Amino acid sequence: DTVMTQSPASMSTSVGERVTVNCKASQSVGTVVAWFQQKPGQSPKRLIYLATNRHTGVPDRFTGSGFGRDFTLTISNVEAEDLAVYYCLQYDSIPWTFGGGTKLELK
């Protein structure tokens, strides 16, 4: 199975700052990586697919990058509504596997 190692597990930020979340795959997955946002009591919401593509309606402050084994989600100009847990997912090989999640909190 492809292990997705996500870091950091949690981070504190202020409104208006820029944050980055990283995922490292145990083997190359090309660009077949998605990013999801999950708020308490809700199911995950799609943000990014195929590593760099923003889903319809996702604000352009969310940017995905990476190829092969290393992937990054960048949130520019963080807004209060962005406080959530973020997960990466590789869907290149069965079983599809998630990173452990990154909790974004306010300082």
Added chain:
Amino acid sequence: EVQLVESGGGLVQPGRSMKLSCAASGFTFNNYDMAWVCQAPKKGLEWVATISYDGSSTYYRDSVKGRFTISRDNAKSTLYLQMDSLRSEDTATYYCARENTYYGYDWGQGVMVTVSS
């Protein structure tokens, strides 16, 4: 619009069984592989099982092999998860998910399963 609506969760005693259902609409169900993904309280997302679009192939995470069975009824656009010999560590929210090879997962709203005596 893709809609996935889970049902069948609740409280169950260890060692007993429970069957989850997921009613799908808004897309051609028999064109897609489907999956169950779980999330234990305050924990991350974990893939549980996948079934191919025609039901001919199934895949399971190691911890549920031999205890859980994923199945589907394409005529009813419904996905199932039969969970036997339940353990306390199976306590989680279970999400029905459509596997989209372009976008990743499309998600249901989830159903809570609590295994406790």
